[in-house]
Amino acid sequence: MAAILDLTPENAWSALWRRLREDRAGAVSLGIVAAYLFMILFAAAGILARGWSQEVGVPYANPGFLGERPNLEAALRKKTERKGVAPDLSKVDPLAPKYSEWERRTQALRTVEPERAMTLPWGGDRWGHDVLAKAIKGSQVSIAVGVAAALCASVIGTLLGAFAGFYGRWVNDVLEWLYNVFTSIPSILLIFSLAAVLRSGPFANWFASGIWTVVIILAVTGWTGMYRLVRAEYMKHRSREYVLAAQAIGASATSRMFVHILPNVSHVILVQLSLLVVAFIKVEVILSFLGLGVPVDMVSWGTMLSEAQTELVIGKWWQLAAATVFMAIFLTAFSMLTDSLRDALDPKLR
């Protein structure tokens, strides 16, 4: 009798949750992505990796598990520090009368040179920043940029693609022209010009704070692939009988587009979304390398990788490793999660 008393079918979201848990790969990747999200939240709240910009170790501090490795750079820096007494030049030095006053004033101040550690858990960079803290803080920026930009690009691409594919005719013609304009400009040129406009144009004040510029640049340049795919899917689906049947019962065009067709093409969008996240995280690396990415007072996987270039030559591999491992684990888990999500959303695979 329970089945008869239960008035509505199983809630779509609870069904999704149940099926996602049953899929082992999906459950594991969901766990990893959730762990990253918590890490990002803690990093954003300042609980984790707060001190990433403090110089806590000697330059290129060795990782904790490689403490015995000779660190020539740190040794070199110690050697160059001045030792001994400077020769007396007070007779010729015009500033000599001031010295005693400066000496007195300096005594009132206290500079604390923090104790620089010889080793850090996952090593240090050129200035002695903790690489592990940098990687955690970098995840926050990179993932936020990648996911936000991919979501924006997907929304733009899906909306335009849906309109072009569903309505056809002049709507399609207009949007195809827009698409052609965007794809005919080399994307790096487009990114440069957008970056120039957003950073120093009339909107510069709006986006002064940093990562939103990157998100907008990526979203505005990256929607085209999604648009084409979604448009093709809508062209295919708009004349399917289930859509005609929905029209026959009086469903509006909006309802047909987004309530009837959208769930049936969602697998295409989800797969493309995961590819976009991966691609955008990589583009952010390139942009940061070119100096168009996140501001210099922030850290991302991209800035870490561009620093790693020079470090690798002198055998300091840990910053590269940290950024790569963090990035690889997240991107793999994210791709697998979207795959499982697609399967979990498909009633045929229950």
Place this chain on the structure above:
Amino acid sequence: MSALLSVRDLTVSFVTRRTSLEVVHGVSFEVRENATLALVGESGSGKTVSAMSILRLLPENAVVDPASRVDYAGENLLTVSSARMRALRGREISAVFQEPMSSLNPVLTVGEQVAEVLRLHRRLSVRNALERAAELFDEVGIPEPRARLRAYPHELSGGQQQRVMIAMAIANEPKLLIADEPTTALDVTVQRQVLELIARLRSRHRMSVLFISHDLGLVGELADDVVVMRDGVVRESGPVERIFRAPQDAYTRALLACRPPLDSRPRRLPVIDDFMRSAHLNTAPLERPAPGAPVVEAKHLRKEFRLRTGLFRAKSLVAVSDVSFDVARGRTVGLVGESGSGKTTVAMMVMRLVEASGGEARLEGTELLGLTAAQMLAFRRRIQIVFQNPYASLNPRRSIGRTLAEPMRIHGLGASEAERYERARTLLDRVGLPREAMERYPHEFSGGQRQRIAIARALAVEPEVLICDEPVSALDVSVQATVLNLLLDLQESLGLAYVFISHDLAVVKYMADEVLVMRAGEVVERGTPEAIFRAPQHEYTRNLLAAIPRGLRSGN
């Protein structure tokens, strides 16, 4: 005559990660030399799986029981090497499939495709192979065979595509031709021609044919022996005359009886269940209400499609030129014709799913064609449609409950969501489905059940007119009867007016009170079904009548 191929105790299972499902349970049959064996059964009976295991063309997760044997010329085809199997396929045993369009490679010309088969097995030069392909095209009745060699599959009609497939199959003069529902996707008159072609080729080349079909009436004209299968088991087998004249099995009798009869109009068509439970057959004639005031009037409907041929040039294609009909409460008007005759376009214009180029469609005096989308919404409630393909007309991502509740929500029927779901359950009762169907998804149902769901969705808004666009064409013959019975029951209890569209004259004759025969967008003949059957005026109508399968071929 000795056996060319004998299948012994064939058992096939499909294995998934967790489960194993046996679909063919120890099937045995023999194909005699120079004869046709028909394998008949509904979808899901295992007939295609049985035939494909002969060629070893089963999906990867199919497991054939090691005790099974398929003996062909002293070899067990289930155990020979794959190199040997490749040599046999296409040369000794070849196959023709249901969908000619998806069986042909769309980017190669049909000539190249036929020539490829010849070159693979006979090592002919390109030139000689094309020469031979032209001869084959001539043999299978393709007009202008030499010119057609250079045609791409999409440039040919469905019937010609299937002829190309047959030409390819007989190119190497095989001993055995396996034809898996080769005519199901074709129009009735073309179906007839293809069947005659297969019969003619069989006797000329002295080969054997294994013909697979869901329609027992169809194979009677072609087969020498018949094997009737159901649920992976052979129910009955024997020479065709005995099967037709003295069927032993109740299921065979049911298959023979479920086609709408041409000479009478019983109140209820017999269905498989009646025979399996040996229930009393109701043979009372169907009573039809007298014509009254028309609910729907269509006058001079016309549709032109504009095809862009250049930047500024366009040519117009007349899909429907002048169609008029009207239908009263409780009555049915039937539109019959082949694909391309414009009958579906007529339905779409009345539904306003396609905008008409001219004419009128009135619903109780209100002209529908001029209404705005918002005004039309109120009328959508009163006129509904059931589409041909129940696999495509239900949204695969929605549970049945949501599918049925949506039209009620759009039209404000039912006070609350709970009430709508309750009404949806009542609808499921009405179309003979269990209430548990509410929470399930379309793919979990068979074709006949899906068509019932589509009918329930159309009835959800309590319409007065129901347009049935080939509602049973995609279904097995045995399932057709149950859906037709349901439609008649609903018409009687709800007083619905039907516009019934089909390519099958027998079905239209059973359902309709007035019949319009359409061809190339025009009505070529109209009248009562009895009159059209007794004295068809137009030659096209006579062709359609001749194409209806009538069981045993004359002379048997």
